[in-house]
Amino acid sequence: IADAIAALIDNPNATDDDLCDIVTGPDFPTGGTILGHEAIREAYKTGRGSIAIRGKAEIIEDRGKHKIVITEIPYQVYKGRIIEAISDAYSEKRIVGIARLDDESNRKGMRVVIELQRNATPKIVLNQLFKHTPLQATFGFNMLALVPVGQPRPDGSVALEPQVLTLKQLLEHFITHRKDVITRRTAYDLRKAEERAHLLEGYRIALDHIDEVIEIVRGSQTTDEAKGKLSKRFDLSDVQAQAIVDMRLRTLVGLERKKIEDEYAELIKTIAELQDILRSPRRIAGIVKSETLDVKKRFGDERRTTIEAAEDELSIEQITPNIDVVVTYTVGGYIKRVSVDTFRTQSRGGRGVTGISNLKREDVVRNFFMTKTHDHVLFFTNMGRVYRLRGYEIPDTTRQARGTALVNLLTLPPGEEVTAVFPVHHFEGERYLVMVTRQGVIKKTKLDQFANVRRNGLIAINLDPGDALLAVDLSNGTRDIILGSTQGMAVHFNEKDVRPMGRVARGVKAMTLEKGDTVVAMDVLEDNRREVLLVTSLAFGKRTPIADYRHTARGGKGVKAFARQRDDIGQVVDQILVAPDDQLLMITSGNQVIRLKVGDIRKTGRDAKGVRLQRLGEGDEVIAITNLGKQAKQITEITGEPQQPEL
Missing domain, CATH: 2.120.10.90 (DNA gyrase/topoisomerase IV, subunit A, C-terminal)
Known part of the structure; x- marks a missing residue:
């Protein structure tokens, strides 16, 4: 600021842009980092605006763990508020990856340490801290000032009006104020110097006639009589005569002529100097400049607040x-x-x-x-x-x-x-999400309706009381769909039979279920997997060509895909699409994980009973199956290297 004032005094035609090159931005007592030079310049050029300011945080590694250490916080933000916000954001899962939070601040300075989980990405956690806590805050610019308007009133006062000022206007008003202060101060100093010089002139006269002055003072009955005689005899002013009379005789006799003459000569020079200043606006401006730079020299220190490029251009994607x-x-x-x-x-x-x-x-x-x-x-x-x-x-x-x-x-x-x-790479194009519920309701919605899912989620489908969303898959809008139920029924229809609906719609009936029956799985058919594998709770299973599942009307009961639930077979618990070279994991309620090869499971017709896949322990039941081969093939296609199935 001091340098900008000096520059504006030297060049009154300097622009706001010129001054912004000197005044880089605010320097807050709590330090921190301002994001964006352009926002500062815009605020200085218009008088209004806002800037983003961050606390200073460093990522360090300590004994194999990453930590984020906060040493500075934004201006007007309390440390306790930041700590509380971090805790709240972690509880609400807006920030993930934090293992521990400690406040190690002491008299030497601030130090808040955030220990991260081993699998956390430090830069991402730091960006989440900036986004979800006051570790990054906004500081508003409103350069509003009371500005003198109109002519001075008879009593000397001036009307004031609130105005929003640019940086240059603000500095101009400050310079005008400082000029006024220096002018009034100089006039005051001149008046005092002239008064003192006037007294010294009287003392000089008294010293020239010291004996006569003493005689007049001693011979007078009153002070007024002495003043009158001195004024008349030596042509003194009332002030000069009063000053002589007020002196004790001992002091009057003890006056040193040289001391008075030296002081008087110095005062004459001072008076001339002060008079010259008052006659010269340029000299007054020069004093404003020199005194401002002197303040900078005496009180200036290193900047606490740094300024960096705005991070609205530096998203997490970019780092x-x-x-x-x-x-x-x-x-x-x-x-x-x-x-x-x-x-x-x-x-x-x-x-x-x-x-x-x-x-x-x-x-x-x-x-x-x-x-x-x-x-x-x-x-x-x-x-x-x-x-x-x-x-x-x-x-x-x-x-x-x-x-x-x-x-x-x-x-x-x-x-x-x-x-x-x-995963979804992008939301554009003719792609759909197909959803099915346990009570047999199906819905198809364009993928682009899910492009702006909030952090706390959105409704994907409105469910009937007691119903639950079972499965969701991505489709191009023209594929065949097979639904299977726990009682061994299946419907096979093309998804064109399901019209697209809005995100919050309920959907339409996909399958009519018998009492106690529920949908157990939905498969959107693929070109390279043309067999359906069904598994029951008691580990019976069978694989059947898709061709054996004739097309049925959407909303119907469908066809029999497995024998109705029997005590020796159990109910259907899962249905997946397979290829002969796939490998499976069968998961049981007793924490058993059984590996199977699809090729070892006998291929049967749709009406067949199926075969026992595994003998289970007492009370144990199958709860799900996972196709490992399908997953391994995906990675093989990406890497070009054969992959063993991922467990």
Whole structure:
């Protein structure tokens, strides 16, 4: 500011842009970092605006763990408010990846330490802190000032009017104010100097006639008599005569002529100097400049607040490489992403994946797909809602790691469970989401209606009381669909029979169910998988060509796909599309994980009973099957390297 004032005094024609080159931006006592030079310039040039300011946070590595250390906070933001906001955002899952939060501040300075989970990406967590807490705040500019308007009133006062000023106007008014202060101060100093010089002139006369002055003072009966005689005899003013009379005789006699003469001579020079200043506006401006620069010299220090490029141009996408990754979601609700390069490296090394002997039920892969870190991943729940994460928001881990519980990434209310997960590269084009509920309702909605899913989710389908969303799949709008029920019924129709509906619509009937029956699975047919595998709760199963499932009307009861529920077979628990070379994992309620080859399961007709796939223990039941071969093939296509099935 001091340099800008000096520059404006030297060049009154300087523009706001010129001054903005000097005044880079505010310097807050709490430090921090201002984002964006242009926002500051705009505020200075218009008098209004706002800037984003961040606290200073550093990512450090300590004993294999990453930490974010906050040492400065935005101006007018309390540290406690930031700590509370971090805690709230973590609880609400708007920030993920935090393991511990400690306030280590002391008299030496501020230090808030955020310890991250091992699978967290530090830069992403830091950006979430800036986005969801006051660690990044907005500071408003409103350069409003009371400005003198009109002519001075008779009493000398001036009317004031509030005005929004630019940087130049603000500095001009300040310079005018300082000129007025210096003018009044100089006039005051001149008056005092002239008064003192006048007294010294009287003292000089008194010293020239000291004996006579003493005689007059001693011979006078009163002070007024002495003053009158001195004024008349030596042509003194009333002020001069009063000053002499007020002196004690001892003081009067003791006056030193040289001291008075020196002071008088110095005062004459001072008076001349002050008079010259008052006659010269240029000299007054020069004093404003020199005194301003002197303040800078005496009190100026290093800037506390730094200024960096605005980060609205630096999104998380820009700081995160858009790479191919494999996302794995398990039966136990854990999710992770692993770089595709990990699969390439492992294939060349030849070790393969971890053996199945110690595999737990919750670790079994439920869904498995390749995507990119910038792509969207949609999560559909049993309550008919949809949530969204970006690929980079799913924690990056090793291939052997379990991953992160999905409930730590999504804000799911009690009782809500994810039933379908899949990636979306973009939302444009003629693509649809096909949804089916347990009570046999189906709905088809254009994918682009899910382009703006909020963090706390959106309604994907309106459900009837007691119903639940079972399955969701992506389609081009023309594929065949097969639905299977727990009592072994199946309907096979083309999705053209389902008209597109809005996001919050209920849907239409896909299948008429008998009492106690529910839909157990939905498959959107693929060109390379032309067989249907059904598995019952007691581990009976069969695979049947799709051609054996004749087309039926949407909404009908369908055809028999398996023998009706019997005590020795159990009810149908899952239905998937398979190819002869696929491998399966069969998961039981007793935490058994059984590996099967599709080619070992006898192919039968639709009316056949099926075969026993595995003998189960007392009270144990099959709850789901997972097609490993389909997942492994996806990775093989990406990497160009043969892959063992992912467990």
